[in-house]
Amino acid sequence: MLKKVLVGNAYTAIDHHQIKFLPQALIEIDSSGVIDRVLEPTAPDYQAAYQAAQQAHLLEKVPADQVIFPGFVDLHVHAPQWPQAGLALDKPLAAWLNDYTFPLEAKYQDLDFARQVYHELVHELLAQGTTTVLFFGTIHPEANLVLGEESLHQGLRTLIGRVAMDNPDQTPAYYRDSSSQAAIVATETFIHQLNDLGKDNPLSPIPVITPRFVPSCTDATLAGLGRLARKYDLPVQSHVSESNWEHQYAIDRFGIHDAAVLDHFGLLTSRTVLAHATQLTPEDQALLRQRKTAIAHCPISNAYFGNGVLPVNDLLAAKNRVGLGTDISGGYSPSLYDNLRHAVALSQVRNDGISRDDEGIANSRISMVASFYLATVGGAEALNLPVGRIQAGKIADLQVVKDRFKRPTETAQERFERILYQTHRSEIMQVYTQGDQVYQA
Amino acid sequence: MLKKVLVGNAYTAIDHHQIKFLPQALIEIDSSGVIDRVLEPTAPDYQAAYQAAQQAHLLEKVPADQVIFPGFVDLHVHAPQWPQAGLALDKPLAAWLNDYTFPLEAKYQDLDFARQVYHELVHELLAQGTTTVLFFGTIHPEANLVLGEESLHQGLRTLIGRVAMDNPDQTPAYYRDSSSQAAIVATETFIHQLNDLGKDNPLSPIPVITPRFVPSCTDATLAGLGRLARKYDLPVQSHVSESNWEHQYAIDRFGIHDAAVLDHFGLLTSRTVLAHATQLTPEDQALLRQRKTAIAHCPISNAYFGNGVLPVNDLLAAKNRVGLGTDISGGYSPSLYDNLRHAVALSQVRNDGISRDDEGIANSRISMVASFYLATVGGAEALNLPVGRIQAGKIADLQVVKDRFKRPTETAQERFERILYQTHRSEIMQVYTQGDQVYQA
Numbered sequence: 001m002l003k004k005v006l007v008g009n010a011y012t013a014i015d016h017h018q019i020k021f022l023p024q025a026l027i028e029i030d031s032s033g034v035i036d037r038v039l040e041p042t043a044p045d046y047q048a049a050y051q052a053a054q055q056a057h058l059l060e061k062v063p064a065d066q067v068i069f070p071g072f073v074d075l076h077v078h079a080p081q082w083p084q085a086g087l088a089l090d091k092p093l094a095a096w097l098n099d100y101t102f103p104l105e106a107k108y109q110d111l112d113f114a115r116q117v118y119h120e121l122v123h124e125l126l127a128q129g130t131t132t133v134l135f136f137g138t139i140h141p142e143a144n145l146v147l148g149e150e151s152l153h154q155g156l157r158t159l160i161g162r163v164a165m166d167n168p169d170q171t172p173a174y175y176r177d178s179s180s181q182a183a184i185v186a187t188e189t190f191i192h193q194l195n196d197l198g199k200d201n202p203l204s205p206i207p208v209i210t211p212r213f214v215p216s217c218t219d220a221t222l223a224g225l226g227r228l229a230r231k232y233d234l235p236v237q238s239h240v241s242e243s244n245w246e247h248q249y250a251i252d253r254f255g256i257h258d259a260a261v262l263d264h265f266g267l268l269t270s271r272t273v274l275a276h277a278t279q280l281t282p283e284d285q286a287l288l289r290q291r292k293t294a295i296a297h298c299p300i301s302n303a304y305f306g307n308g309v310l311p312v313n314d315l316l317a318a319k320n321r322v323g324l325g326t327d328i329s330g331g332y333s334p335s336l337y338d339n340l341r342h343a344v345a346l347s348q349v350r351n352d353g354i355s356r357d358d359e360g361i362a363n364s365r366i367s368m369v370a371s372f373y374l375a376t377v378g379g380a381e382a383l384n385l386p387v388g389r390i391q392a393g394k395i396a397d398l399q400v401v402k403d404r405f406k407r408p409t410e411t412a413q414e415r416f417e418r419i420l421y422q423t424h425r426s427e428i429m430q431v432y433t434q435g436d437q438v439y440q441a
Numbered sequence: 442m443l444k445k446v447l448v449g450n451a452y453t454a455i456d457h458h459q460i461k462f463l464p465q466a467l468i469e470i471d472s473s474g475v476i477d478r479v480l481e482p483t484a485p486d487y488q489a490a491y492q493a494a495q496q497a498h499l500l501e502k503v504p505a506d507q508v509i510f511p512g513f514v515d516l517h518v519h520a521p522q523w524p525q526a527g528l529a530l531d532k533p534l535a536a537w538l539n540d541y542t543f544p545l546e547a548k549y550q551d552l553d554f555a556r557q558v559y560h561e562l563v564h565e566l567l568a569q570g571t572t573t574v575l576f577f578g579t580i581h582p583e584a585n586l587v588l589g590e591e592s593l594h595q596g597l598r599t600l601i602g603r604v605a606m607d608n609p610d611q612t613p614a615y616y617r618d619s620s621s622q623a624a625i626v627a628t629e630t631f632i633h634q635l636n637d638l639g640k641d642n643p644l645s646p647i648p649v650i651t652p653r654f655v656p657s658c659t660d661a662t663l664a665g666l667g668r669l670a671r672k673y674d675l676p677v678q679s680h681v682s683e684s685n686w687e688h689q690y691a692i693d694r695f696g697i698h699d700a701a702v703l704d705h706f707g708l709l710t711s712r713t714v715l716a717h718a719t720q721l722t723p724e725d726q727a728l729l730r731q732r733k734t735a736i737a738h739c740p741i742s743n744a745y746f747g748n749g750v751l752p753v754n755d756l757l758a759a760k761n762r763v764g765l766g767t768d769i770s771g772g773y774s775p776s777l778y779d780n781l782r783h784a785v786a787l788s789q790v791r792n793d794g795i796s797r798d799d800e801g802i803a804n805s806r807i808s809m810v811a812s813f814y815l816a817t818v819g820g821a822e823a824l825n826l827p828v829g830r831i832q833a834g835k836i837a838d839l840q841v842v843k844d845r846f847k848r849p850t851e852t853a854q855e856r857f858e859r860i861l862y863q864t865h866r867s868e869i870m871q872v873y874t875q876g877d878q879v880y881q882a
Contacts (some may be wrong), residue, residue, distance in 0.1 A: 085862070085863070086859035086863050087858060089785075090785075090808050120846070192475065222463065234857045306785070307797070307801075310797045311796070332862040333862070333863075346790065349744050352747075353795065354799075355749045355752070360748075361796060364795075365531065390688050407524055414529075416554075417530075418528055424867065425865065425867065426865065
C-alpha cells in the first residue's frame with residue numbers, strides 16, 4: 001500500500017567519492033513512510049507505476065527547477081543554546097561557557113521559555129532541510145521532554161540527551177547535578193519519560209546517554225552513565241578532544257587520552273557519537289574505529305573552538321565513521337548547507353596551509369560529494385538509522401530544493417555541486433519525514 | 442531640499458575595532474542622494490525634523506525587527522564568471538582556468554548571452570545587500586558596456602574594467618588580445634565608451650585599467666596600461682601574489698616580486714585595488730602601503746586558490762588599505778555576508794593552526810566588527826568613494842536587513858553580531874543607492 005509517490009530529479013550519495021543522479025526518479029513511499037521502490041525512466045515498470053500513482057492521486061511532481069535530496073542528519077546540536085547562535089564567538093572558551101552558555105542553559109527550568117525556544121528551533125531546523133537531529137538538552141528532564149514533544153509534533157526525527165554534569169571543579173553551582181547519584185537517577189528517569197512519549201510513533205524521540213564532556217563529570221557519573229548505556233542499550237553522545245585544553249585535561253586528570261577515558265567507562269560503543277575530535281591522535285582515532293564510534297564533524301564550530309581542522313579524508317580512508325554537525329551554538333549556523341560548505345573550504349586550508357611559509361598537509365582536500373555524504377549517509381550510519389539515502393528500504397526523509405538559476409549546459413554532477421554551493425534556507429521548498437510533508441516554504 | 446528621511450535602528454563602523462549603534466536614527470537624505478544629517482533622539486532638532494519629514498511625506502519608518510546598514514562594497518567580482526559560481530572548485534588552478542573560465546569568458550562576444558547573465562548578476566548582487574562593485578569584465582568592450590548599462594539601469598554603483606590579456610604563453614588563442622597594441626587600443630576605446638554612458642548620472646560606471654594579472658600580460662601591455670592609468674587618472678585593478686604559483690611566476694620572469702612588477706609598470710597607485718595578496722612578503726605589503734594601494738580580501742576564494750589565509754590583522758594594524766571581495770567565481774558566493782563570516786572563521790584557523798601539531802600564528806583573529814568594517818568602510822576607502830558609512834556627507838547607499846528572531850535580552854552590540862552571522866539574501870528587505878530604492882524583497 002503506497003502513501004505517496006514523488007517524481008523528480010534526485011541525488012543520493014553512493015559513497016564519499018560518488019553520487020548517483022536519478023533523473024525523473026519515481027520514488028514510491030509505502031504507508032509506513034518507507035521507500036518501497038525507486039524507479040528510473042528506463043525501468044520496465046516505470047510507465048505503469050507512474051500511471052497507477054497518477055490514477056490513485058498519489059503522484060507529487062517535483063518541478064524541473066527543483067531537486068530531491070535525502071534530508072540532512074545533524075549529529076550535534078545543543079538545543080538550549082539556540083538563542084545565542086551567533087553570539088560571543090570571539091570569546092575564549094571559558095568566557096563563552098561561564099558568561100554565556102551556562103547562564104543560558106540554566107534558564108530552561110522555566111518551561112515556558114523552553115517551549116518558546118524549542119518550538120522555534122525545531123521549525124528552523126526543518127526549514128533548513130534537516131530531518132534527523134542528535135540533541136544535547138539541559139540538565140532539566142522536563143525541558144528536554146518539551147523538546148521531545150515539539151520535535152514529535154512538528155515531525156523532526158530526534159535523539160535527545162539529558163545532559164549530565166556534576167563535577168564541581170568544572171561546572172557552576174547554579175547549573176550542575178547535585179551529586180553523581182542525582183545525575184544518574186535523573187538520566188534514568190528521563191529515559192523512561194522519553195520512551196513514553198509518542199510510543200508507537202516512528203518519530204518517537206530516542207533517549208541518549210549524555211555526559212556533557214569528561215571535564216564536567218566525576219568518575220562515578222561517567223561509570224554510572226556507562227552502565228545505563230549498557231543496561232538500556234542506548235546511544236551515547238559527548239565531546240572528545242575538542243580543543244587543546246580538553247585534550248590536555250584528560251591527560252592531567254587520568255593520565256590517558258580523552259577517548260580512552262570514555263572507553264574506560266564503557267562509553268565508546270557502536271552507538272556513540274562524539275563531537276569535534278580535532279585533537280585526537282592516530283591511536284585515539286584507531287580506538288574509535290575499533291569501537292565503531294562515530295565522529296560528529298562540526299567544521300564551523302571547530303574553526304572557533306577546535307584548535308585545528310579535522311582530518312576528514314584520513315578518517316574516511318581509514319573507515320572511521322564520520323557525519324556532520326552544526327554544533328549550535330559553538331557553530332553559529334543552523335544550516336548543514338553552511339557546514340558542508342565550510343567542511344570543503346576548511347579542508348582546502350588544511351591542505352594548503354595558513355600562510356606563505358606553511359605547506360599544509362597533503363591530501364586533506366575533501367570534495368563537495370564527500371561533504372554531502374557526511375551530511376546524509378555519514379550521519380545516518382553514525383546513528384544506525386535507515387535514512388540518508390534515496391533507496392528502497394530506507395525511510396523517506398527527504399528535502400526538495402529549488403535551483404534559482406538556469407544553467408542549461410551543465411552536467412548533472414556540476415548542477416549538484418552548484419546547488420550545494422548556492423542553497424540557503426529560502427531555497428528549501430519542502431521537507432518530508434517518514435514520507436509526510438513536515439515543512440513547506 | 443530633502444528627498445527622503447529614513448528612521449530606524451542603524452549600525453555603522455567607526456574603525457575596525459568599533460561600531461556605532463544609532464537607535465532610531467533619523468537619516469536625512471538630500472535631493473542629490475547624499476546624507477544631509479543623521480540625528481539621534483537626544484539631538485535638540487530630532488522631534489522637529491521628524492515631524493517635518495512626516496508632514497512632507499518623506500518619512501520611511503524601518504520596523505523594529507529590521508536594521509539599517511551601509512550597503513556593502515564588493516572589491517572583486519569577475520562578472521562573466523557568474524554562471525559558473527559554485528563549479529569546478531575542486532579543480533587545480535590550470536584546469537579551472539583552461540577548462541572552465543576561459544571558454545566561458547570567450548562566450549561574451551555574444552551580446553545576448555552577456556545581457557542575460559549581467560541582468561541576472563546585477564540583480565543578484567543588489568539583492569545580497571551590495572551597493573558598489575568593482576568588476577572585471579571580459580576582453581569584449583561591447584559586453585562590458587552591457588554590464589555598465591545593466592548596472593546603471595538597475596541602480597548598482599560600479600567600476601568596470603575591460604580585461605587586458607595578450608601573453609600567448611598564458612592565454613588561449615581563442616581568448617586573448619591579438620597584440621599589445623590591440624589591448625591598449627581596446628582599453629582606451631572602452632574608457633571613452635564607458636565615460637559616455639549615463640554621463641550626468643551619479644551612478645555612471647567608472648572605467649578601470651585592468652591587466653588580468655601579470656602572467657597574462659606582456660611587458661608592453663603592462664607598460665601601456667600604466668600609461669593609460671596616468672593619462673586618464675583612472676582606478677587600476679588586478680590580482681597580486683594570489684597563489685604560490687603566481688608569486689613564483691613573477692620571480693621567474695622578472696626576478697622581482699609580483700607587486701614590484703606592477704609598481705615598475707606604474708600600476709601601483711592610490712587608486713589601485715589588488716585581489717588576494719595572500720603570498721605577499723612583509724616588504725611587498727610595505728610597498729602597497731607606501732603606494733596607498735588597497736587589497737581586496739577574498740576569504741572564500743582564497744581558501745580554494747590562495748594557498749594561505751590573508752593576515753588581515755597585521756595589514757590593518759600596519760594601516761594597509763583592505764576591503765572585501767566575493768571573487769565570483771573563484772569564490773562561489775555572491776554574498777558579502779558569506780564572505781565576512783568566512784573572513785572571521787578563517788582568521789581563527791590562521792590563529793589556531795590546522796592540526797594538533799600546529800600552533801597557528803598568534804594575533805590573527807579578526808572580530809565580526811573588523812569584518813563588517815572591511816565590507817563597508819574598507820571597501821569605500823579602497824575605491825576613494827564617499828560611501829560605506831551612515832554619516833552626514835556620505836552618499837546614501839544603504840541596506841535594510843530583517844532580524845528573524847526576537848532576543849529581548851541582547852545588547853545592541855550582540856544583536857549586531859548575531860544579525861551578521863544570520864543574514865542571508867532572504868533577510869535583505871530593501872537596498873538603496875544614491876538615496877533611491879533599487880531593490881525590495
